[in-house]
Amino acid sequence: MDDKHSGGTSLVIFLIYGSSLMAMITALYFARSVVRIPVVGDTPEQEAKFKDISEAIAEGAMAFLAKEYKYVGIFAIAFAGLMILTLDHSNTPLHEGVYSAISFLIGALTSSLSAFLGMKIATMGNVRTTIKAKIGLSEAFSVAFQSGAVMGFGLVGLAVFGLITMCIAYGSIIEEKELLMEMVAGFGLGGSTAALFGRVGGGIYTKAADVGADLVGKVEQGIPEDDPRNPAVIADNVGDNVGDIAGMGADLFGSCAEATCAALVIGATSAAIAADPFAIYFPIIISAIGIPISLITCFFARLDSKATSAEPILKKQLLISTVLMTIACIVITKWGLLESFVINGKTVTNTNVLISLLSGLWSGLLIGYVTEFYTSHSYRPVREVADASNTGPATNIIYGLALGYKSSVVPVIALAVTVYLSWTLAGMYGIAIAALGMISTIAIGLTIDAYGPVSDNAGGIAEMVELGPEIRERTDLLDAAGNTTAAIGKGFAIGSALLTALALFAAFLVRSNIQALDLLSPLVFAGLLVGGMLPFVFTAQTMKGVGVAANAMIEEVRRQFREKPGILKGTEKPDHRTCVAISTAAAIKEMIAPGMLVMLTPLVFGYLFGVEALAGLLAGTLVTGLVMAVSASNSGGAWDNAKKYIEAGALGGKGSEAHKAAVVGDTVGDPFKDTSGPSINILMKLMAILSLVFAPFFVSHGGVLLKFLK
């Protein structure tokens, strides 16, 4: 065995750093080729418009991030203080709380940094995509794709870099591997806390702006979408970036960091793993190996000049990366990993680990494709929703909800099989590995995901600059593909969130010395019931948050149209800034309640009722959270595309009664798919990692209410 790993620790670390570097260089390369495209117009007026609009969007995005990060910062520092106060549980000179707090802060910072970079490049790529669209579809596609790739590769590069650095830095101070990994978990918690602000706050922001812009602009005033006269149009375009880039990026960064941490924490309990450098770092290696795989996949991302849709090429990206990754997984697991090791009293072979890894990887792809089936208007489910619009908005809503509920069948079964296989074959370690498998191709996943808002923005800019219809048609083609990939991306994000949360849950149990969790204990079952309710309450809060924030936006847009009648005539300029500020302020305010629910529930519950009740609570949250997230995302996506299907000419087309009904469905679907659904990912993961990080505290101080009752 030793021969195989003769290189030892330094070689493994060198390779991990190498691939992290490769990701960063790739990101820089793509960033450079995007930025170098000059922002020029056919006339000086057009050029000025290009610059004005893209700068307004960039400025709005940065304004949101600045405010968000201010709150993230304050919150993170306060929370770090709490960690220092509660997490000093051993009697060694080492203060665990301090180390956990530091890694927590670094995690939050890294996550925020990668979201920031993604936003930065996306708000530069959008206008450049529009400009290239004047030349041709394939040229515009390249710019949008490369902008997305900056986010994809940059984020993975940072995540891998952060994780390995953390391991090494702490490794040199702390002898005990278990303690080390526990502190690394703080890194994941930091990432997820930042993701909470990104997903929930960003989700509320984007939909408040969208609903506000649409209801007053499109419905009340009858002006087209993305019309420059609409004061909320910049906020709407900012929102696309905030929700789908910063939010999605932080979410997947969290999954990557947390699943890795969970695998590290669980793996550290095995003596065989702890003695072998390749085995120790195996969880990070999975993400690292995904980088070159994703890079190779990128070379296939060329759109033929005669192509009429970007969708097949983007979907093919997922398939190619999955196939290549399968080969890579076989190589690293069979060649690199220990032939077998004992973990938690169970002997695990590297074939077992490989099957876990591949079951995660492939069920991710399956979930992605099923999501597409339920949300693309090329297939029957969305068309049924469109048909139901013929009898009015009520039937559209009923069919859309039913579609979402039903669409959870295959994803849930796929995940149940993955859980069963990986858990049976490799214990809880297997679940963490399966989670890593699902997001191992995250660089590509994020690339095609971030591609969406860039294309969407490019279309908006084309409209605002009043370019010709053939250019708008090209950006629409790019955008349409983005809608589908966004749905697929959400499927991936949910699946990986479930597996990650489950891995964290497992790590929490290991950490709490819970070897068996009897469902037939009253406390566990009561926890399960209460936990099952939380995703519903959280959904209610985030949905209503969007409603309240959208109302503020509606009032403002109405006020501007009323007080400045010149706006609609085109003689007066609308005030974009106030709308951006309103969306920003409302988003931050409305995320407090759901944020508190997520952050406080596990802490309070664990403190009052102890670790077993908390474990029941977490399990309940996972069970309902998974189905709620899948169905909310898919219902929302289906409503959106049912509307688009009608707009493309079906059932009477734009302006028909069916179209009006479909618009109602789409508006209901907006908070479903872009706020509540994706935010549940954070709910599941954050509650689990909070429990993990605070496990030592709950073990020693938890269950006060029970002690009091006795």
Add this chain to the structure above:
Amino acid sequence: MDDKHSGGTSLVIFLIYGSSLMAMITALYFARSVVRIPVVGDTPEQEAKFKDISEAIAEGAMAFLAKEYKYVGIFAIAFAGLMILTLDHSNTPLHEGVYSAISFLIGALTSSLSAFLGMKIATMGNVRTTIKAKIGLSEAFSVAFQSGAVMGFGLVGLAVFGLITMCIAYGSIIEEKELLMEMVAGFGLGGSTAALFGRVGGGIYTKAADVGADLVGKVEQGIPEDDPRNPAVIADNVGDNVGDIAGMGADLFGSCAEATCAALVIGATSAAIAADPFAIYFPIIISAIGIPISLITCFFARLDSKATSAEPILKKQLLISTVLMTIACIVITKWGLLESFVINGKTVTNTNVLISLLSGLWSGLLIGYVTEFYTSHSYRPVREVADASNTGPATNIIYGLALGYKSSVVPVIALAVTVYLSWTLAGMYGIAIAALGMISTIAIGLTIDAYGPVSDNAGGIAEMVELGPEIRERTDLLDAAGNTTAAIGKGFAIGSALLTALALFAAFLVRSNIQALDLLSPLVFAGLLVGGMLPFVFTAQTMKGVGVAANAMIEEVRRQFREKPGILKGTEKPDHRTCVAISTAAAIKEMIAPGMLVMLTPLVFGYLFGVEALAGLLAGTLVTGLVMAVSASNSGGAWDNAKKYIEAGALGGKGSEAHKAAVVGDTVGDPFKDTSGPSINILMKLMAILSLVFAPFFVSHGGVLLKFLK
């Protein structure tokens, strides 16, 4: 101890039969006083109309029941065959399958019989309530209340009679108490199977007729609700009875029978209980003692002649019966029950049993009152939904869904506390006792529940006979109270379904010799995930079932208006019969898929993956089923009352944009609150009791797929 029970078995049995007899006599008495009211009109034409309409409703209701029972019959006989084939598990001369099958058939028959009687009297009480409304509000109230009471008392009387007879009859053949009780469980299964047809089929029927009548009549043709020219109006009125009387009755009959069976099965495992007649029959005694309590409560059900609302008096009924029942519980438990006994290795005192009983009883009341808070337009939540209608149907839907999700908090916590308390204090026996506590006042609960559709029908008849507005106003007042009590009744039904299902789940585990169910077993967790998905799929199926059935109705009503233009002019008679037939056929057809899901899933899952996976599946179903049922019922109730609030004059009143938006919400809410939500009760209970009845089969033959994999 023996002194206390000197009367022994015969006295206990005598008292149980006595109270059953009391219930039946009460039901007969009320039935007689309703039926004796002559159906007379002010003119011979009016009298003919009264008779025509009420006979058409009665005929439609019986046509539905006849068809439903035909299918129930065929299905029950086939299923009994399956039981005989699979359930012969011991080597004694006794064939358990045959006994189980017989009690299954008797259960189905008793349940069907009580639903039939309830429907019969309700379709006689409706027209008599209208006639008495010509005299005054309190006179009309009495008739509606008495009609409801026939259902309430008749059903409980039959349930108690059936249960005790079953115990005695089998007791004389079978020595082994455990085996005896297991066979009695077949009785509960039979009741619940009939309830499946009643709740799901009835739920689809009522909403197909309602939506069809409204969309074509009210929306397309602009004629008022319950207008006699609408061909679907009789089907709509039939539907009220089918859904809220037959469906609700069968559901609660099931809860009562199943919770009793679960308590009997679990209790039979204790040697101390088995040796004491009072203790053996204690579960039946709880329901039996509820009968005189409910009767006393009825004496308080008098409406003052100056009263302007029937709501306070109906709500007070619940409070009075709960207080009286509390006293009765203390007496029977402290005086009658063994001071302590050992069950499943745990010593349980009668105080523990009492606390379990009371926690169920009072959390039922709490759930009822919270339900009222979230669904009555006297309070803030519904008014918020009404306000949200100002910005269109989309915001109405978003706020209504959020309300439902949020409304689950208190019920879930109340049930979690009940589960925790009763389980901790008295083991799984405690949970069954808590379930029985919650439905111990079922005679009163059903009375005020069945009162609703009778009043609703009375209003419809007043409209169709074209009585004066002051009479319609009186029936509207009665009907408004019925809406609130219907919501409360649903809350009770869900709470008791959860506890009953949990008790059955417990009995299933006892029967399968599962002492601990480790959530950290891959199979259990995978089962949990899949189980959590089932209520969503079931909801999707039932919601779409309503959509499909409603479409058939819409086509038919449109056809009649098109082919017979004289209908709208009043010169031609609409064809009610075809509409009734369409609703009936569609309801039966659309219930097949959800019915199969409920019946086959536990059987297939248990057979393929064994009892542990099945236990996980059941737990998952309970967790999501509870929240889904509560939120669907409350969202639906809130949408309905938000519309009524606007119709009463708020936000611009009838015809305003807000009203149109609220109508959309109400239409979405119809299948939520009257089909999907209540049907989940059956899903939870039926899956659990199926598992219980087939437990011996799963133990010996289950898990084939796992064996195959090994």
